[in-house]
Amino acid sequence: MGQGQQEKVTTSLAGTVSEAISASLAPVDAELERRYPGDPGTRQPVHTVYVPGDAFTAGTVRSWGDQALAALDEHAPDAASLAAVLGLSDDLAEPVHTRVRAKLEREPIEDLRVDFEDGYKGTDEDQDAARAARVVAEAFADGTAAPYMGIRMKCMEAAVRDRGIRTLDIFLSGLLEHAGDLPDGLVLTLPKVTYPEQVTAMVRLLEAFERARGLTPGRIGFEIQIETSQAILAADGTATVARLIQAAEGRATGLHYGTFDYSACLGVSAAHQASDHPAADHAKAIMQVAAAGTGVRVSDGSTNVLPVGPTEQVHEAWRLHYGLTRRALARAYYQGWDMHPGHLPTRYAAVFAFYREGLRQAADRLARYAGDTGGDVMDEPATAKALSGYLLRGLDCGALDADEVTEATGLTRAALEGFAAPRRGDLTAAPR
Secondary structure (H helix, E strand, O other): OOOOOOOOOOOOOOHHHHHHHHHHHHHHHHHHHHHOOOOOOOOOOOEEEEEEOOOOOOOHHHHHHHHHHHHHHHHOOOHHHHHHHHOOOHHHHHHHHHHHHHHHHHOOOOEEEEEOOOOOOOOOHHHHHHHHHHHHHHHHHHOOOOOEEEEEOOOOOOOOHHHHHHHHHHHHHHHHHHHOOOOOOEEEEEOOOOOHHHHHHHHHHHHHHHHHHOOOOOOOOEEEEEOOHHHOEOOOOOEHHHHHHHHOOOOEEEEEEOHHHHHHHOOOOHHHOOOOOHHHHHHHHHHHHHHOOOOOEEEOOOOOOOOOOOHHHHHHHHHHHHHHHHHHHHOOOOOEEEOOHHHHHHHHHHHHHHHHHOHHHHHHHHHHHHHOOOOOOOOOHHHHHHHHHHHHHHHHHOOOOHHHHHHHHOOOHHHHHHHHOOOHHHHHHOOO
């Protein structure tokens, strides 16, 4: 057959066969659409900072940034000294140090949770919740807020349930009174979940609040904190965490791993409770698989080793925190907890180094894929989605600049978002 001559196309099945199969799979199609909508495509903060409700003030965000800058000035005042502590390469030292300082000056906290659970030591929770609502509302209004802010209430267990419900009511009501609406960056955290019914109870609580205040149904979402063994594995052997996501009825925004409560629940001794313990890795792997494709994001926990004291001790704590953060990023846990201002320099150093050291390779691979020019790696649409997601996360946190990404890839942010957006069945439709 000569070149260019068309092949004879032969089929054996009637069109009704395809129609019948599609009809039989229609319920599955609908279920896939409902349960696995894909990533929301919004910014994910690189960390969550917890501040006790009795200690939170209008100056908290700026205070954390100033304390972090002071720690950097005292213990790693220049690029070379920070690089020596963390083992940064020569080409990363200056850009990482410069960007860390700029981040601490401009946006020291990306996500702040006013804590009314384990960290709360106040004596008048009503007043502290009302004050938190006012301060958060004012911060969003005047531009001093972290991009994401909210509270962690007490859990749905019987002993503290009523208190948690009341605090949430006071906080949300206060936000509406002071701001007139709920801010887009509002995030709520439900801790110590063990049964799906507790998540369902949270959904019903939020439904009742939305009705009471005339809000759009489904307006308020929440994170689920995974701190108990029962939240991972149920008594019948099923993965509880998958059922928790479904029990949230579309309101779940994240799964946050609670390092110390979960470790203690399993009997891990205090000296070995850490986010890189095998028990922690197991729990987070289950969380990750359960959340994949649902639009619910997974967050790592924290370290309780604080970078305080003499320089040698601070450097040791920084190396630990930097290493744990880099380990988490490699495992696709793009968010974690920071418990002290001194953790901010190494949080951002780890995040910035992660994205900057991979910029060139990711950009080259995506550019070749977009231009269909080939190369030494044969990438598929799913990989292009991952590459563009990597670059977008780097842009969102400040590790990368829009101009350098566009120069390296030949793609605008809108084009990157196009590659990152397609769901599983639509990957072949990604822009080329």
